[in-house]
Structures are given as C-alpha cells and as structure tokens.
Amino acid sequence: xxQSEFKIIITQYKDLNELPENDRQLIMAAREIAFSxxxxxxxxxxxxxxxxxxxxxxxGNNQENASSPVGCCAERTALYWANANFPEKPVLALAITAIxxxxxxxxxxxxxxxxxxxxxxxxxxxNQPIRVLLDSRNQIDVLNxxxxxxxxxxxxxxxx
Ligand SMILES: [Zn+2]
Numbered sequence: 001x002x003q004s005e006f007k008i009i010i011t012q013y014k015d016l017n018e019l020p021e022n023d024r025q026l027i028m029a030a031r032e033i034a035f036s037x038x039x040x041x042x043x044x045x046x047x048x049x050x051x052x053x054x055x056x057x058x059x060g061n062n063q064e065n066a067s068s069p070v071g072c073c074a075e076r077t078a079l080y081w082a083n084a085n086f087p088e089k090p091v092l093a094l095a096i097t098a099i100x101x102x103x104x105x106x107x108x109x110x111x112x113x114x115x116x117x118x119x120x121x122x123x124x125x126x127n128q129p130i131r132v133l134l135d136s137r138n139q140i141d142v143l144n145x146x147x148x149x150x151x152x153x154x155x156x157x158x159x160x
Pocket of ligand 1: 073074075076111112113114115116
C-alpha cells in the first residue's frame with residue numbers, strides 16, 4: 001500500500017490593497033461585471049475577469065435561466081468568450097467575485113466543479129498555469145493554478 005498527499009498553496013490577503021496592481025485591477029473588473037449578472041432566481045451575482053497573455057481583460061457574469069441547468073456560471077461565460085475570440089491566447093489569471101442579495105461581497109467563494117473542469121482544460125491546452133483569485137468578503141485567496149482546485153482531474157490523458 002502507498003499513500004499520496006496533495007499540497008495546495010493558498011496565499012491569503014486581508015485587503016485588496018495588499019495585492020499587486022495587476023491582481024487588483026482584475027478583481028475590480030470582476031466586481032464591476034458582477035452587478036450586471038442575470039441572477040433573478042438565486043440573487044447571487046457572480047463576476048469573473050480573465051487576464052489574457054496580451055494584457056487584455058475579459059469579463060463575464062452568471063446567466064441564470066428558469067430551467068436552472070441551462071444557465072451558465074460567470075467563469076465559463078468569460079472563459080468561453082475568450083477562447084472563442086482569442087483561440088491562440090492563453091489565460092494568465094482569473095478573478096472571481098460575488099455579490100449576495102444584500103449587495104455585499106459573498107462570505108466565501110470558490111468555483112463549482114463544472115467550472116473547475118472547464119478552466120483546467122484551458123490551463124492544459126495552453127500549458128499555462130492560470131493564477132486564480134477568489135475575492136470574498138473578508139479575504140482574497142490566491143492559488144497559483146487551476147490544477148490546485150481539481151487534483152485527480154479527468155483530462156485528455158484519461159481518454160487516450
Ligand atoms: Zn461554475
């Protein structure tokens with residue numbers, strides 16, 4: 001028998017001002033787009049902002065539907081638009097934020113499993129780690145890559 005251990009490094013910041021300027025910009029873009037999310041059912045408005053390899057910032061927000069599986073998370077809204085319009089450009093970083101019904105930053109935030117899988121595909125596709133910034137009410141968690149969010153992932157190697 002053998003055991004393995006996964007180590008995930010999360011850098012936690014208490015305040016937006018502690019972050020490098022690039023990261024701060026990305027979070028502000030995510031916060032801004034969150035307000036225009038279409039979330040009449042959950043009232044949970046999520047914003048995502050991607051920094052592309054050319055410095056461009058692409059944003060997206062959640063788009064809900066009366067038939068809930070039809071809706072799309074903010075992360076995938078932004079990611080698929082980026083991959084559709086800039087298929088040769090890697091994503092360097094992603095910021096995610098959410099606004100609750102009361103208009104406050106969400107207490108905790110982390111991408112759903114479906115978005116983790118989608119983001120990981122892009123990370124693998126470009127062989128480029130995507131820095132992940134999770135913007136919550138009392139802290140900002142930063143991970144160096146998407147793989148940290150989805151160890152033992154299903155990926156292209158599984159289907160060969
Ligand atoms: Zn999601």
